[in-house]
Amino acid sequence: MNSRRPSQWVTERLSWWRLGSVESQQRMPARNPNAYLGVVALFLFGLQVASGVLLLMHYQSNSEHAYESVARIAGEYPYGDLVRGVHFFSGQLLVATLLLQLVVSVFRGAFTAPRELVWVSGVILASIAVAFAFTGSVLPWTNGAYVQARVGSQMVGYVPIIGPTLLRLLRCGDEVTSMTLQQVYGFHIAVLPAVFTFAVALHFYLTGAANRATVKSLEGARTIPVYPDGVVRMAAVAVGVLVIVISLATFVQRPLGNPADPAAASPALARPAWFFLPVHALLRSAPPTLLGVESARFIGGALTGLYVLAVALPFIDKRGSRVTSGIISGLLVIAALLAIHALN
């Protein structure tokens, strides 16, 4: 025992030798874009946690001090603006990556049996990422953030049946107040991270289970060993993502704006985050009523319906038909056009 080297002591207990050993040699498809996108998303989430914990140390969730504390993070603390930028851009890219994974899954028909629950957990992950981005955008408590908190929670209130309860839960009352900021902060740093971590674990478990169930279908495809080839590729992808995030955080200016003032008119050109722009365009251009219902309520209901359809996709289209890919392509084009319209 004493004659052994300490590294051997560790190796024995962690079974690191298994990683490269022949008997545990697992293979993965070489060209599945979603495997790489999954690594991108996981790495981005790691960046979120790391930068988020740093921000947490200096942020104050009290509405009197929130804006000031964010301004200090951006202006005074060493590398504060970089940390804030990394947190912001890794969050935006996380939403983009998870949405892209869903689109890729549709075009590859990857939501069909036995991967139905992989799809469902993926939709849930993308939804949580959107909730992260939304709650995070409220925290600086700028005038723009305050407007987004008002409009966003009001839209949540238009979800059929559970909407009014959700609205009161999000706002911590009927009105957007300092309690809303505290509530949103709680969701952003405690509830959502816990749920997201659980959903990631579930997603990986389901992916693994589905891969084992379809091990034969791998035989035709080009595969590479998970270790070392796969690990090396994924490390390269992670380094690339890090370079992109740090470049964005360093070179893209993001002025903070004015502090929130409930007694000031909402700023003109108040626009939501990029992934809400299509909805923004619809809300702005709709007539007061649609089919006898207030248009905002109608749009809220329609979006809820679309979301339920998206979750249930594997149970509606069991074979991954071309019609589904066509509908999704059409929706993406419409969303892009609406987003461009919203910017005018």
Add this chain to the structure above:
Amino acid sequence: MTDDEKSKAGSQRRDFLGMAIVGTAAALGATAAVPGLAFLRPSSRRIPGSASAGRVQDFPVGTSRTILLDDKPVLVIRLPDGEFKAFSAVCTHLGCIVQYSQERSRIECPCHRGVFALDGHNVSGPPAKPLEPVKVEIESGTLIVRYA
């Protein structure tokens, strides 16, 4: 008992204990959920109060100011003819804060381009309902607003 019977009894025992574990966990979860959810419920204290919008003599004609009444923003306007009007400043479309435009003599919501007339009625854009009116009273030279 034969071996077959033994294994059958064993599997019944396993099933029973499994169900007992799941049932206990569910009961404990439900027990914890009731106070947890009740705690999250926001308190709905609503004392219909009033708020001051300043002294009449300090309120220039053709201007407006937004004050908070029970946490809710209220838009108080002094029309060019000197009359006071007050509305909830919350846009009836999606809850942005509206503003008074003197040059266009109307109330506008910048978020989704909603427009209201000076009597609070929705004129154009997406809002489907008029602004909620608020009462303005002058008490010894001070403007007091309260919900009608």
